[in-house]
Amino acid sequence: MEKFEKLTGIAAPMPLVNIDTDMIIPKVFLKTIKRSGLGVNLFDEMRYDREGNEIPDFVLNKPQYRAAEILVAGDNFGCGSSREHAPWALRDFGIKAVISTSFADIFFNNCFKNGILPIVLPQEQVDLLMADAEKGANARMTVDLENQCITTSDGIEIPFNVDPFRKHCLMNGLDDIGLTFEKKAAIDAFEQKAAQERPWV
C-alpha cells in the first residue's frame, strides 16, 4: 500500500448528505475481478448522462476540480454497501483524503486499507473547509497526517484525531495481514482453547 504522510492538493466540495456507495460506484461496475481501473466510473450516474457525456454541473467535471485529491463531503458519507469498490474508485481517481462530519462504519474501515485518510470533524469545521473548497483550484488544502492537522488555503489550522494504529499503518504503508501473522502464536492458542470450550463451532 502507498504511504500517506502529507498531502497538499485541491479539495472538491460535495455538501450533499448521505452520499451512498451506490452513488460512489454503481453496481454495474462491481463485476470486475480487479481492484484497478474504477476511477473513470467514480460517481458515474452523477457524473455522466446515459450516453456517457459528462454532466458539466457535477463538481468533479468542473475544470477547477478535475485534479481534486481531497473531498469535503456532507454527513454520513459512504453509507450503504460494504463494497470496497467505493474506496478503490476514489483512490483510482486520485482522491487520498475525505473530510466529513461522519462516515459509515464499513466504508471508513475500507478507506484505511487503501491508503485513503477519512477525517471526521465537527460541523463548524467541515463548513469552514467546505467554504475553502468552494474557492476552486487556486485554493489548496494541506492534510498533514503526522501532525494531525489540516491547513486551509488561507492558513487556518484545524487539528484532527486519528486512531494511532491506523495512523501508523497508513504512514508506513503496512499490510494488515503481515502484521497479524506476527501474532500467529496468539491465534493458535485461541483456536486450541476454543476447540475445548466450543467444540461444535
Added chain:
Amino acid sequence: MSGKTLYDKIWDAHVAHEAEDGTCLLYIDRHLVHEVTSPQAFEGLRMAGRKVHAPDKTIAVPDHNVPTTLDREKGIENEESRIQVEALDSNARETGIHYYPVNDVRQGIVHIVGPEQGWTLPGMTVVCGDSHTATHGAFGALAHGIGTSEVEHVLATQTLIQQKSKNMKVEITGKLNPGVTAKDITLAVIGKTGTAGGTGYVIEYCGEAIRSLSMEGRMTVCNMAIEGGARAGLIAPDETTFAYVKGRPHAPKGAQWEAALAWWKTLYSDDDAHWDKVITIAAEEIEPVVTWGTSPEDVLPISAKVPAPEDFTGGKVEAAKRALDYMGLKPGTPLNEIKVDAVFIGSCTNGRIEDLREVAKILKGKKVAEGVRVMIVPGSGLVREQAEQEGLAEIFEQAGAEWRLAGCSMCLAMNPDQLAPGERCASTSNRNFEGRQGYKGRTHLMSPAMAAAAAVTGHLTDVRELA
C-alpha cells in the same frame, strides 16, 4: 462492576489478542463468501503465496449475479457476471472451502443459505463481504459486513482487526397491531434514528414485540441494522432460536448439542449491563410504513403524505429536494395514491418462507393490477421448493406474478432483473438509493404484505384495507 451486554459476552469470547491501545484480533467462527466481493481477495492471497487458514469455517455461494429465470442452466449471458461466478467456482474448488454452486438446490442468497444450513449459530462471530451480514444477528451471533481487504485478512488469518463498538438497546414494547410486521419495525426504527443514528454502535433489539417474532421476522429486523448505520444488530437467543437451529445440517448433534445449548442459554444482556444509548418504541404506535425518498430513513406511515423539503432542517433540506425530484413526487400527495409499475418480492430482507406465506395470503384468489409487473424471487432453492410444496407458487402464478429461481435479483439489479428509467417499484428489499434497482429506477421499501397489496391495487396501499 456492571454486568455485560450480549455483545460484550460474544466479543469477550472471541478476542484472540488485544494490543495496548485496545485494538483486538477478533476470531471469526464463520466466513461467508459470495462472488462480487471475493475475487480480489483470493487473488491477493495467491499473489502473496498465502493459504486459506480455515477452509472448514468458510462457506461460498454465488447470489448477486445469478439469473433468476427458469432457463438458468443456459448460463449467464453477461460476460463480466459470468466471469465473476466462474472465479468463485474455481476459487472455492481450489481452496477446498464449503461451496454451493449455482445448480445446487441449496444455492441462494448467502444470508438465507447460512441460517438455513445451520452454519449460523448463537454466540458465533460471522462475517461476509456484504453489509447485510447483519441478518445473522437474529441468532444472537455477532455478524457484520466487511470490505474485500478484510475478506482477504479473514481468509488468511481467520481473524479481523477490530475496535469494540458501543452498546445500543432498541426496545420495542408491547404487541404489534394486525397488518404490522417485522419489516415495519425495522423501517420505523431507522425512520426514528436516521441512517447514521447507529454509527459506532452494535444494536441489541429486545422487548415483547421482538420476542414474539419468528426467526424469519428477527432476521428481517437485524438485516436492516446496517441501514441504521450500526455495525451489527443482535437479538438474544431463546427457545424460538433453538427450535429453528435444531436438526439443521451443520447444527451440533447429541452431546455437542447439549453442551452448545448450555452455553447459548447464558447469552443475554445482564440486568445491570451498561448501555451507551437506549431507544424505546411502543409496538402499538407502529403502522405499516413505506419509504418516499432515496434513503432508508425516509420512512412514513402509509396514511401520511409526501413531505416537503421545508419539513426538514440542515443538509436534509437539499437531500429531500433532490430525492423528491428523483422520485418524481409532489409534496402533499397522499402516499396511498402513488401508482407503481413493478413489485419486487424477495431479497435477504424478505425472501424467506414466512414472507412468501404473507404474500400468498394477500394474492390468494386475486389478480395483480393491469400493467403491473410482479416478480417473486425466493431467497434459496430450498425456500422455492417449500413454497411449491405448500401451494404458494400456484397462488402466485394464478395471480399473474412471475415465480423465479433464487438470487439477489432486483434488490440490487446486478443481474438482468432491473427497473427501466422512471419505473416505480414497491419493493421488499433494503435500499432505496438512487439507481439501486436500475438506472433512474424509483424504489419504495415496504413489507411483503404491503408489496402484495400494491401488486393487487396498482398503487401503494394500506394492507389493512384489503383484509
